[in-house]
Amino acid sequence: MTPYLFGPAFSTLVRSVRLHALEGGLDLPCGLAPAGQAIAWRSEAHLALHPFGQVPVLLDGERRIFETLAICRHLDRQRRPARELSADPEQDTWVSALLTTVDTRLVRRYLLRVAGPRPDPFRTREEQQHASAEVSATLAVLDRQLGERDFLCGPDFGLPDALLAPMLDYLERLPEPRWLTAWPRLAAYLERLRQRPSGQAILVPTDVALR
Ligand SMILES: N[C@@H](CCC(=O)N[C@@H](CS)C(=O)NCC(=O)O)C(=O)O
Numbered sequence: 307m308t309p310y311l312f313g314p315a316f317s318t319l320v321r322s323v324r325l326h327a328l329e330g331g332l333d334l335p336c337g338l339a340p341a342g343q344a345i346a347w348r349s350e351a352h353l354a355l356h357p358f359g360q361v362p363v364l365l366d367g368e369r370r371i372f373e374t375l376a377i378c379r380h381l382d383r384q385r386r387p388a389r390e391l392s393a394d395p396e397q398d399t400w401v402s403a404l405l406t407t408v409d410t411r412l413v414r415r416y417l418l419r420v421a422g423p424r425p426d427p428f429r430t431r432e433e434q435q436h437a438s439a440e441v442s443a444t445l446a447v448l449d450r451q452l453g454e455r456d457f458l459c460g461p462d463f464g465l466p467d468a469l470l471a472p473m474l475d476y477l478e479r480l481p482e483p484r485w486l487t488a489w490p491r492l493a494a495y496l497e498r499l500r501q502r503p504s505g506q507a508i509l510v511p512t513d514v515a516l517r
Pocket of ligand 1: 317318319320359360361362372373374375405
């Protein structure tokens with residue numbers, strides 16, 4: 307039976323898992339109704355899948371796997387035995403940074419506040435300037451890491467790209483400010499990600515949230 311990803315299609319982390327899965331050849335359905343049974347947000351049924359009441363959660367047969375990285379690693383192991391999976395310290399570093407610092411600064415402290423399903427507008431100009439400065443500084447670091455490479459950690463698409471793509475995609479879609487105009491290498495990188503078959507399927511505009 308095809309695994310199912312519990313989580314709304316607009317969530318950045320759901321999108322990342324689905325990009326990663328699709329790059330590995332698996333078209334992973336997602337939603338909040340596994341087996342056609344809707345599960346209410348933070349209901350007992352949700353907490354039974356994810357103890358912190360978050361998404362994504364992978365439902366794979368009898369398994370329930372939460373945490374984006376654990377889900378992606380599980381999908382990798384389904385495709386190849388663990389001993390054949392390469393360990394790359396640079397990729398590991400960026401996977402960790404993207405899931406923590408970058409996600410916090412670009413998504414939690416900025417995107418969700420300005421364009422999330424439950425917007426939380428900045429209360430003061432200082433608060434907004436601080437969040438925007440963090441976005442700018444983070445984009446500068448990402449631009450440096452990308453350099454002249456095609457993908458974040460080298461010539462091939464990898465998990466770091468699947469994690470970063472939804473964040474840049476949502477940032478670029480904001481009507482104002484046009485964040486990526488200051489970062490042409492990141493803009494071209496995002497375009498490369500959008501042009502891949504996985505990007506064409508997942509990095510699409512949504513009217514549900516985050517625009
Ligand atoms: N460490 C978790 C973070 C999960 C997470 O923050 N998910 C967001 C959606 S992208 C969420 O469920 N937010 C709602 C909430 O925390 O209440 C992971 O890597 O999967």
